[in-house]
Amino acid sequence: MTPTLPQEILTEVMKHVGENDLMTLQRSILVCRHWCRAIVPLLWRKPFHHTHRNTAGKRKLIPVYLACLKEEEKKYLTANDFPIPNSKPPLFNYITYLQWLNDFYVLDAISTWSRKNRKRRLLSQLLVNKFITECPKLRSLHIHTLQQYRESDILSKITLYHTTLEVLHVKEITRFVSETENDLIVGLVNLIKSQRALKEVVLAGVLNGIDKLVLSLRAKHSRSLKKIKFEDCDFRVKGEIWDLVSGSFVNLELLNFYGCYGLNTSTLKMWTKGLKAQIHIDFSTVELSAT
Structure with missing residues (x-):
């Protein structure tokens, strides 16, 4: 019919x-x-979120994605002591349907499915990279530890394949000042600028370069952003970059500082000056320096 x-x-x-x-x-x-x-x-838009608290669901999820891998990818895992169970070809390429990607949830699902295999992080990184390069409609991206992807150039891949992210959470960005960490900041700045209209951003663990990230958000997403959260970030930066922030994020609904330092009341006034929406700022662990 x-x-x-x-x-x-x-x-x-x-x-x-x-x-x-x-x-x-x-x-x-x-x-x-x-x-x-x-x-x-x-x-299959957000299967890792739906099964995050469902042990049985996580155990069923990973074999489906393994069946979607290409033969060379299966051989790569097998050669690195991660055996892939035999399975029939899937009816659909489920990998391409993902829209919400959280790498911590991916690793958690793999760990639940294969607790004894010490190479589960290898599979997690392979799947995360595959999702990024093959999911055409990725809307939400959570990278729990950016440091672990330094060799895979993940930021350039995201910038290349995706320009319509709405939610971007990136944690453990820099730990100390080095060429590697500076490259990560540059890559993240380019990623932020490449997006059309971010609505929610969480940046965590920025010990170097928070000013560059803030200015990139201001340059491209001052009107689209609804939520911004900073965790464990160092705001002790040189220059008067906070003057440029004043009144920029006109539609911001939530501004959250958690565990940050180097802030002062003058800086915070710059963030909230001229904003029409009511802003909630969590001062619970913010160390305010003298004005």
Whole structure:
């Protein structure tokens, strides 16, 4: 029988079911093949988030993604003492449907599936890189430890393949001043500038270069940003860059400083000056220096 609705329209209709109503979506894929092709991408938008507290779900998730790997990738893992179980080719390329990527959740799912394998971080980095290069609609990206991707040039890959991120969380960015850390800051600045309209940004562990990151946010996303959070960042920077921040983030709804130092009341006034929205600032662990 000829489908009554084009697949694209059916997909748009099913989006209104709700991201967390997985049961309804799972039942809907059984209606027919047409519905299945339209709904499967919705079910696989954020699987690591849906299974993060579900041990059984995490154990089922990783084998599906392993089946999607190319033969050379499977051989690479096997050669590095990470055996891949035999499996049938998947009906869909589930990797391409991911829209929410959190590398900590990926590693957690792998650890649950294969607790005894010490090479699980190797698989995690391979999958994260594969998601970045093969997911065309990535909207939210959480990098828990940027330091571990220094050799894979992950920031350049994100900049190359994605320009429509809405949420960007990057942690453990710099630990000390060196050429490597400076390269990470430059790469992150380029990544921020390459995006069209970021809505939420979390930057954590910036001990060098916070001024460059702030100015890149101001240059490209002063109107789109709704939430900004800084964790464990050093704001002791030279120059009067905070004057440029004044009144820049016109639609900001949440500004959060957590565990930062080098701040003073004058700097904070620059952040909030001229803003129409009410800003919540968490002072619980902020060390305010003298004005």
